Amino acid sequence: MFLYNTLTRKKEEFIPIDKEEIKIYVCGPTVYDYIHIGNARPLCVFDVLRNYLEYMGYNVKFVQNFTDIDDKIINRAKEENTDYLTVSERFIKEFKKDSKGLNIRVANINPRATENIETMIAIIKELIKKEHAYILDGDVYFRVKTFKNYGKLSGQKTEELEFGIKTENQSKEDLLDFALWKASKENEPSWSSPWGKGRPGWHIECSAMVLKFLGKTIDLHCGGRDLIFPHHENEIAQSECYNRTKFCNYWLHNGHVNIDNMKMSKSLGNFLTVRKISEKYGYEVIRYLMISSHYRSPINFSTENIKSCLNSLKKLYNFKENLIFARKNRSSENGKSISEEVENYKILFLDAMNDDLNTPEALAVIFKIVKKINIFLSEEDATFSMESVDNVLNMFNELVGILGIMYKDQKIKLDEKKVNSLLKEREIARKNKNWEKADEIRNVLKENNITIEDTAQGVNVKMFEN
RNA sequence: GGCGCCAUAGCCAAGUGGUAAGGCGAAGGUCUGCAAAACCUUUAUUCCUCGGUUCAAGUCCGAGUGGCGCCUCCA
Numbered sequence: 001m002f003l004y005n006t007l008t009r010k011k012e013e014f015i016p017i018d019k020e021e022i023k024i025y026v027c028g029p030t031v032y033d034y035i036h037i038g039n040a041r042p043l044c045v046f047d048v049l050r051n052y053l054e055y056m057g058y059n060v061k062f063v064q065n066f067t068d069i070d071d072k073i074i075n076r077a078k079e080e081n082t083d084y085l086t087v088s089e090r091f092i093k094e095f096k097k098d099s100k101g102l103n104i105r106v107a108n109i110n111p112r113a114t115e116n117i118e119t120m121i122a123i124i125k126e127l128i129k130k131e132h133a134y135i136l137d138g139d140v141y142f143r144v145k146t147f148k149n150y151g152k153l154s155g156q157k158t159e160e161l162e163f164g165i166k167t168e169n170q171s172k173e174d175l176l177d178f179a180l181w182k183a184s185k186e187n188e189p190s191w192s193s194p195w196g197k198g199r200p201g202w203h204i205e206c207s208a209m210v211l212k213f214l215g216k217t218i219d220l221h222c223g224g225r226d227l228i229f230p231h232h233e234n235e236i237a238q239s240e241c242y243n244r245t246k247f248c249n250y251w252l253h254n255g256h257v258n259i260d261n262m263k264m265s266k267s268l269g270n271f272l273t274v275r276k277i278s279e280k281y282g283y284e285v286i287r288y289l290m291i292s293s294h295y296r297s298p299i300n301f302s303t304e305n306i307k308s309c310l311n312s313l314k315k316l317y318n319f320k321e322n323l324i325f326a327r328k329n330r331s332s333e334n335g336k337s338i339s340e341e342v343e344n345y346k347i348l349f350l351d352a353m354n355d356d357l358n359t360p361e362a363l364a365v366i367f368k369i370v371k372k373i374n375i376f377l378s379e380e381d382a383t384f385s386m387e388s389v390d391n392v393l394n395m396f397n398e399l400v401g402i403l404g405i406m407y408k409d410q411k412i413k414l415d416e417k418k419v420n421s422l423l424k425e426r427e428i429a430r431k432n433k434n435w436e437k438a439d440e441i442r443n444v445l446k447e448n449n450i451t452i453e454d455t456a457q458g459v460n461v462k463m464f465e466n
Numbered sequence: 467g468g469c470g471c472c473a474u475a476g477c478c479a480a481g482u483g484g485u486a487a488g489g490c491g492a493a494g495g496u497c498u499g500c501a502a503a504a505c506c507u508u509u510a511u512u513c514c515u516c517g518g519u520u521c522a523a524g525u526c527c528g529a530g531u532g533g534c535g536c537c538u539c540c541a
Binding site for chain 1: 467468469470471472477478479480481482487488489490491497498499500501502503504505506533534535536537538539540541
């Protein structure tokens, strides 16, 4: 499998440190609000990565943190007249709800910054001892000039970086130095440290949690491309100065979700929450949208785009339902085999995934399978071998499962008995050419998310939300 | 000032130097009591522009135009 590594700016073959346990760290959310649609992107694409690695037979240890102490959380707590813990607890819950909706598997470990402050303090102590960091009025700063490779991830030279830098503390030794520890202001949550009361800087959190839960060197570190600088650059600096070894082999960065071609962000205020969109269109279409472009490309969010994705998903659901219908009603011992022609497509799907997770290509392969099989199904008089139908169904479920779509449950609001009696009633009406009544029953069922289609082989009852 | 990304049909979107995947939408047709679903046909002689390399360029090189991101918090 080839992955684009930001560190080398090339697609590289993925070679794990230890096949028995691939170590992935994904930067998680700062929990001060509902996640926005941009946050959904790394969740979805790196969940696909995880699925695919496991599909290939690797064991994966997947760690995603919660940044649960930060200025924004403190501010929100102040606004709501409550404490930071109430805010972070609340939005961790909401995060989990949205994640579940998006069919994101729960990480093996979800460490919280505030639960790992001891590790951070230990690292900072050592960095001070090694003169990679210094104390300044209760703050601790990382001395960037002591790390020769600073800039290796972002491709930046330190001299050039200084050009555009904006900083709040002018008394730092160097403009590039960043905070490892921040002295606390009055009435703010704080932890005691050798440098007085305070709280950790953002970058050290991730370094500490990576070290504690995954070790000194990890396979994959993932996040949005806006994290390349300074966040990930700083993580490398801290961790490599502390561990004296390479921090991470492959850095993966997803592209942004834009709105009107502008980056969607909480600071710009042009963001849409996952919750809001899911209330209108459902969660699944958000996930579909995320895999419909390559993970490194930008996505421009629009309702037109969402609606197009909804229709595509509908086509896939119809396909699956029609196959299940064919299995029940159109299979016979001497039936046509439909799976052989489609077996090669699985290889094409895997080729696409192996090529830096080319999910749009992988989706195209799925639609090619759908097309091929639909041509078989469109032959009205044909019957099919049940085994081959099962093969296709299994393959379809397998591929779609890697992408993490098609997970919506059938939702039946009416009980089965009632549905069956309505169906019988409709059949009688149809025999008597009482079209009005037949259509009325069809509408009633439709209102309950049950779609019925009259086919040559009988009535195809589809029970999913449209 | 530096680093980087992007430009392919009405929309979304792949594309490894070998003659433009796939999805949505639209139009017409088949099937159907009507639908639905599905199938068939049509929908980019051309990939922002201009040069260059090559037998061959959407793909490589150069210049230009337009858009975006990072260097403050960000996914």
